[in-house]
Each structure stands twice: as structure tokens, then as C-alpha cells.
Amino acid sequence: MKSSAIAVSGLRKAYGDRTVLDGIDFEVAEGSVFSMLGPNGAGKTTTVNVLATLLKADSGTVHVAGHDVVTATRQVRAAIGVTGQFAAVDELLSGRENLQLMADLKRVRSGERVVERLLERFDLVESADKRISTYSGGMTRKLDLAMTLVGDPRIIFLDEPTTGLDPRSRRTMWGIVRELVADGTTIFLTTQYLDEADHLSDRVVVLDHGRLVAEGTPDELKRQVPGTHVRLRFADLDELDAAARVLGGGTRDDQELLLRVPSDGQSKSLRALLDRLDEYRLNAQEFSVHTPDLDDVFLALTGHAGEEAIAS
Ligand SMILES: Nc1ncnc2c1ncn2[C@@H]1O[C@H](COP(=O)(O)OP(=O)(O)OP(=O)(O)O)[C@@H](O)[C@H]1O
16 A cells, blocks of 8 residues: 555544534545545635644644644645645736746746746646736636646645636646646545546545545445446347346336346346346346446435535
8 A cells, every 4th residue: 555645633623612623534645636525614625724734723633745734834835735715826927927936935946947837738828928817717726726836746735626617627627637646746635526526536535514424435435325226228128028027126218228227336246137137038238337426425425415515
């Protein structure tokens, strides 16, 4: 197993008498994408702020890049980049100037070359010399992420990085996240888009009422909720009739010649199902396993629907 980029144990945080984080534990493997999901106000930004040394926890221990966030704040800050709801972008400067300022602050060698490369990578060359106040929301977000990458941080916190982006910019961001991870960077992501968590994450945790109510790979989480089923399409109604009798318990769509049979999606049960069809010399022309998506998981775990519930 890879070593941990982030290790959190017994993390608690309250604002007055309102407990936001009620003792949470998790680890993030180096070079992976870890997503935290949770309804509005669940404490995701609070978690990011504690991990990024911007906020002090009430209790618990947090190690980031092997350093304690309380006793080794400077070392943690040197290893991380943070982008998100508190955009660090200066509206009065151009994109290029903002990046250059960041390169100067971080004392990056060959800063100008780094700035040029980032402008190209984020598709911002044409507007590089325009003031940020003329940028669209999506361009500002891209610049914000580009600024985070100055100095090559090993661990990056992305707090809702694609909120409000058009689909093309979202894809660009996803591509960049994948490239970063391929280079060994660790990504801690919060997002209001469950399909984003599904596409990008190695592991997902769901935060609700101050506690982690689920943790696993996207596929593991999806297997926990009811709804996984096998879809079989047959050549004609006779075959469909016969299959429905043999397999029992499914729901059918006569027009589409489809049979849906509940299943846990595991290979053993799939094999048993196919063997049974074989035994009766029945052949499905199409066969697929439908697993629920993270929206189903989120709804089952928190009682809220997906996107609007975790939007900021
Ligand atoms: N400085 C503060 N003082 C008092 N309460 C706060 C403070 N910051 C956050 N809270 C409260 O703590 C809870 C968690 O907030 P947080 O921003 O961490 O949630 P979140 O999961 O990031 O939600 P969102 O997706 O809406 O940003 C919310 O109820 C919020 O109102």
C-alpha cells in the first residue's frame, strides 16, 4: 500500500455549541484522488481549512505530507496548494501578472517559463494580458487552479473546483487533475457534482451530521445501495417469457424485449444466472449490469438528493 499523504484521526470542530466535525478519521494515499461529499453545510470546507492550516481544530490529529498541521505549519504549507471558494486571484491584475506574482511569492526558479507553460496548459494565452475583472467565472477558476500549481505542490486541495464551469472547461479541469495524479500529486477534492467524484476519485467519503457515514471506492459505495440489476434483452417474446419464468422475480418490458433482474452484480451470482439460462437453452442477445450511480448512494445515505443538496 502507498504511504499516506494525509492522515486524520479524531478530528473535531465546533462553532459555539454547533458541532461541525464530530470525530472523523480518514487517510489519503499518496498520488490518489480523494473526494469528500456531503450535503450543504456538512463541514467539507471546514475540513479543508483545517487540513490546509487555515483553521485550528478543537481536537484530533492531522498529518499532511507527514507533518503535523499544528506543530509544523510551515512545512505543511510548503507542501500544499489550495484552490477553491476563497479565490486568491487579484481582480486588478492580468492573468499573467497574477501568476507571476505567485511565482515570485513562492520564489520559483525560471518563473517566467513556468507562467507561460501554465497559461498554455489552461488555455489562457489569449487573455493573459487582460485584467481579471474582464474574465468569466470559468476563466477565473482556471487561473485560480493554475496559481495553485505554481511551485509544484505535492498535495492539492480543490474545494468545488468546477462549480459553475461549462462542460468543456470541466473536462479540461478533469484532464488536468488526471495528469497531476499521474505525476504523483495527491488531490483532496470536494465537489457538488457526484459524477465528477465518480469519474475522478480513487476513494470517496460521505460526511453527514459531523460524521463519515460511508467510505470506499465509488464502485464499492454504489454496491451498498439497492438497485443493482442485470438487464437482459431477448430476440422475441417467447424467449422473454421463458427467461422470465426461469429466472423469476424480475421486471419486464415487452416492447423492448427486456428483462431486469435484481442482482448484487458479483461474478458468482452473474455466473449462476447465466448458467440457469444455459440450462434452459436460452440466449440473451444483450446482457449488462446496471449499478446505481453516486446520486443513488448519496440519497440513500443522507436522505438528500445529490447536486442541489451539496451545492455551496
Ligand atoms: N466561522 C464560522 N462560524 C460559525 N459557523 C460556521 C463558520 N464557518 C462555518 N460555519 C458553519 O459550519 C457548518 C459547516 O460549514 P462548511 O462551510 O464547512 O460546510 P460545507 O460542507 O463546506 O458546505 P458548503 O458546501 O455549503 O460550503 C455550516 O453550518 C456553517 O454555517
